[in-house]
Amino acid sequence: MEAIENRSDSRSIFIAASPAQVFAAMNDPARVARWWGPDGFRNTIHEFDFRAGGIWLLTMHGPDGKDYPNESRFTRIVTDELFEIEHFSGHHFILSIELRPFEQGTQIHWRQTFDTAEHYAGIAQFVANANAQNLQRLAAEVLHTGNAA
Template identity: 80%
Template sequence: MEPSANRSDIRSLGIPATAAQVFAAMADPARIARWWGPDGFRNTIHEFDFRPGGAWRLTMHGPDGKDYANESRFTRIVPDALFEIEHLTGHHFFLTIELRPVDRGTQVHWQQTFDTVEHYQGIAEFVAAANAQNLQRLAAEVLRPGEASLQTSGKPT
């Protein structure tokens, strides 16, 4: 099998919040429905069994008016540190989101790995843009008023 770096979209984003605050936006289906997916998408969560082996079924409603059924399974979860899914419908991939505490918050490390280099290369441009938007939407959700309790200095509590 080809090295995962050759068939992955890898990116990261710093968020001025604690790892627990970021993880909370990933563990709550009402919150994940608000940020999951690229710009313009909204989501209906049908099942969210947040545990290793648990199912996650949702419909992504695209800005084009189309509905996209998605089914994933949670493969690894470490509270405040790691969120990993295997996406089972359409494009098959594993998504690993690692939360790394840093001086002024949390570095969110995102790696979406496809089965083959060819598969990844065929959609790499779309995936790169979508994942960058997804991370920005996650940051906005984490920092949404009433969701994140930050000190006035901007440092995480």
Template identity: 70%
Template sequence: MELMESRSDARSRFIPARPAQVFAAMQDPDRVARWWGPAGFTNTIHQYDFKPGGRWLMTMHGPDGTNYPNESSFKRIVRDQLFEIEHLNGHHFVLTLELVPQAQGTQVLWRQTFDSVEHYQRLAEFVAGANEQNLERLAAEVMRVEGAS
């Protein structure tokens, strides 16, 4: 088996909000629809069974109008700490988001792990940019709600 580090995109983002506030943006499908995916994408969520073993079906709509059906399964969920999915169609991967409490907020650790180094390397450049944008959109969604309250 190839080492996880050699077949994963890992990044981190500090969000000046409590882990519970960040987690709230991950468990609410309406909020997920606003932040999920690279910049310019929108989402239609068809099913969001937020529990281990639950299904997540959605269509991502690209800025050029292309639709991307997505099917995932929730693998692990630990309230205010961890969110993990397995993406089942198209490119197979496991995505883990860990929420680490910090003095002034939360460090979000994001790891997208593919089945092989070769598979990851084919997508690495795109995945790096898309994941950075995803984290930016998550932070903006958390702050949008927290700023309004």
């Protein structure tokens, strides 16, 4: 199998909130619907069974007017530490989001791993931009709540 570094988009962001406050924005489907996806997208969540093995079904509504159905399965969840899904619709990937306490907040480590380096290379620029926007939207959601978790 190809090295994970050759088939993954990895990035991190610091949010001035505790891991529990960040995790609260990741385990509440109403909040996830507000921040999930790149800029201009909105979401309808149909199912959000937030447990290892649970199903997550959503429709992303793009700024282009198109609907993008998504199906994922939660593979690992560790309260206030880790959120991991396997995404099945369209592009197959594993997304791991790790929360690490850091000084007066949380360092978030995001890694989206595709099956092959070739697959990833074909969409790498789009994925990089979308993931950066996704993390900014997560930060805005966490900070918007006034850190009340």
